[in-house]
Amino acid sequence: MLLMYILIALMLGSVGSILLASALLLLSKSKLELVSTYLISVAGGTLLGAAFLGMIPKAIQVLQKPELALGLTLSGIILFFVVEKFILWRSCGNKECERYNSASAPLILLGDALHNFIDGIIITAAFFTSVEFGVIVTLTVFAHEIPQELADFGVLIHNGYSKKKALKFNLISGLTTLVGGLLAYVVLETAERLIPFVLSFSAASFIYIALADLVPQMHSKTKLTDSIIQLLLILLGVLIIYLIKRV
């Protein structure tokens, strides 16, 4: 039963978000940008909420060693910084961004594949904690993947890919979510004591995406109304996690 939940969640987090993103491409450009901006803020809130209200407390509770749990999260954040330096971890959809123009499409897909692989591990680890927490994390992955996939489509098409080809390659890189998730299933099923370690590390991934990838995109808008909307949407994201956790 658990495996079935995990499989559905992995499909939703990968193929589901990619298909929804490609459907959103049918919207007009201005509408698309609006949806994308709003989603980025909500996703930022859900990522931080899931990390600070879910993963870290759970890891501390199981490990009984706050320094160990938080030390792992800290190491993870530093590791993600290093990885992002060498691989194009997340692409930026902004045309002024240096990477947007210099990045080669295969490298973007590789970085994306690696990221999706980790998302898969995170989803599975969350389901091993509880089904309820698995649902929370799947929603969180879903929320940040849609604007990300939209940005990826933009970069690939900018690099001369047809829409069809961009979709095909995005789906292939999305399948690594399944690979990561199933691999984690096999490993965590036999080594349950690894779960809190994976959760600490997962928290680092979520915090890093929120603060290093999404927040800079939010800061590209500086108008007061935009900023207030962003703040409210971040809080909404946190609130969603808080409320689901309480149910």
Ligand SMILES: [Zn+2]
């Ligand atoms: Zn992701």
